[in-house]
Structure formats: C-alpha cells, structure tokens
C-alpha cells in the first residue's frame with residue numbers, strides 16, 4: 001500500500017503569466033520501506049520535488065499525502081538531509097543532533113532518555129568518538145554522517161535526502177553509500193533520495209524515477225531494480241540486471257533527455 005503519495009503535483013514559481021513552471025503534474029506512490037531515487041539533469045526539479053515532500057514549500061496544484069495526512073508544512077515524520085550538511089557551527093556534533101531530538105521528544109522523554117537517543121544515532125553512523133567535536137574539527141564525510149544521524153534521531157517515518165554525498169570525494173562517497181545501505185536495512189526506513197549519480201541510484205534504490213528536463217518537468221520513466229538489498233558493489237559490477245538497468249538509465253539521460261552543456 002502507498003505510504004507517500006504525490007497526486008498531480010505542479011509547481012510554478014512566480015506569477016501565472018510570467019512565472020516559471022518547474023513541475024507539471026507529477027504523480028508518484030512510495031510504499032513503506034521502499035527506497036526511491038529521483039534522477040535527472042540539473043535544474044529539472046528534483047530538489048523542488050523533495051522540498052515539497054519535506055513541506056518546505058507547498059505545491060501550486062495537486063497534493064501530497066504521507067501516511068494518510070496531507071503535507072503542507074515540515075514535520076517530525078520527515079527527516080531531511082541536505083547536500084551541504086547545514087550543521088550549526090557553534091554547537092558540537094552531539095548538540096547539533098540533540099537540537100532536533102529535544103524539539104520532537106523534549107516533552108515526553110527524560111534528559112537521560114534524550115541523551116540515549118542522540119548517542120544511539122551518532123553511534124549508528126560510527127561517530128561515537130566525535131560527539132564532543134565542533135563541525136570545523138571534523139571532515140566533510142563526518143559532517144554528512146552527523147547530518148544523517150540528526151535526521152534519523154527524530155525517528156522519522158520517511159528520510160528525504162538531497163544529494164547527500166554530492167560534495168564528497170569518490171572513496172568517502174562509496175563508504176557512506178555502504179553505510180547508508182546498512183542503516184536503512186537496520187531501521188527499515190522509507191527513503192526518497194535525489195542524486196545525479198547513476199551508480200549510486202542503482203546501488204541503493206528499489207525504484208529509480210527518471211525526470212524529464214524542465215520547464216514543466218514530469219516523470220519520464222521509472223525503473224525497478226530487481227536485486228535484493230543491501231547490494232554488494234563488487235558483485236554488481238558483473239550482474240546482468242545491473243548492466244541492463246544502467247543502460248536504460250544512461251539511454252534516458254543521454255539520448256532521450258540529452259542536454260547541451262551550459
């Protein structure tokens with residue numbers, strides 16, 4: 001059964017006459033526990049779609065439902081991870097995670113229980129040793145892990161990730177992808193993730209939503225990745241299902257939705 005539903009979502013920035021239509025009647029259903037990736041060329045509206053699901057903006061038309069409720073604002077049922085970690089620089093890693101945990105559970109849990117939640121989520125991303133450090137004292141990969149811990153600590157029903165590893169080097173990126181796969185497996189999270197990276201999408205997702213170029217972007221195709229999760233990146237390299245799916249994605253991006261370089 002659908003857990004998250006996007007029903008005929010359109011998004012126009014600015015006025016009806018002179019504004020810009022970013023998304024044109026996008027519909028999508030995501031089941032509980034599913035990992036869905038949005039992929040498409042730069043500027044097609046992936047972040048806009050994710051921000052709409054996050055409730056950071058409201059659609060010009062259509063509606064988004066999560067677990068039977070209409071989404072019209074941000075809420076603790078949705079945890080968001082952005083590309084640039086957006087940690088508060090004057091707070092330690094522990095305090096950055098505590099901020100959200102206190103907001104969501106502050107009235108119902110004791111200070112010791114709040115502390116346990118923060119520690120458990122930082123431990124999930126292997127940052128037990130860095131809790132007392134400030135953002136400027138840790139690496140880019142570690143900052144992204146704090147961002148993931150912060151999103152997970154509020155125990156969201158759905159995790160929304162906007163190119164979470166986009167700013168990292170290839171090796172750090174690969175190890176964080178593996179870590180995310182492990183965490184999603186352990187927490188059975190529902191995830192919607194934006195990426196530019198075909199291999200990242202194939203490694204992590206159950207379904208890959210390919211978006212057409214804007215203006216008025218729509219869903220072009222949806223590919224199901226019929227391989228059990230979590231996946232082994234080395235085994236994938238010789239898997240025929242992986243190769244077929246990869247070819248389909250590349251054809252969509254570089255043949256059907258070809259873009260001239262800016």
Ligand SMILES: Nc1ncnc2c1ncn2[C@@H]1O[C@H](COP(=O)(O)OP(=O)(O)OP(=O)(O)O)[C@@H](O)[C@H]1O
Nearest residue numbers: 013020022040041042043044045046047048049214
């Ligand atoms: N606040 C805004 N006002 C006007 N136009 C906007 C606004 N936000 C986004 N847009 C436009 O909507 C389109 C989609 O933007 P969006 O950031 O969602 O694309 P994207 O696919 O996430 O791009 P990228 O992959 O480069 O991050 C773009 O043409 C962008 O210029």
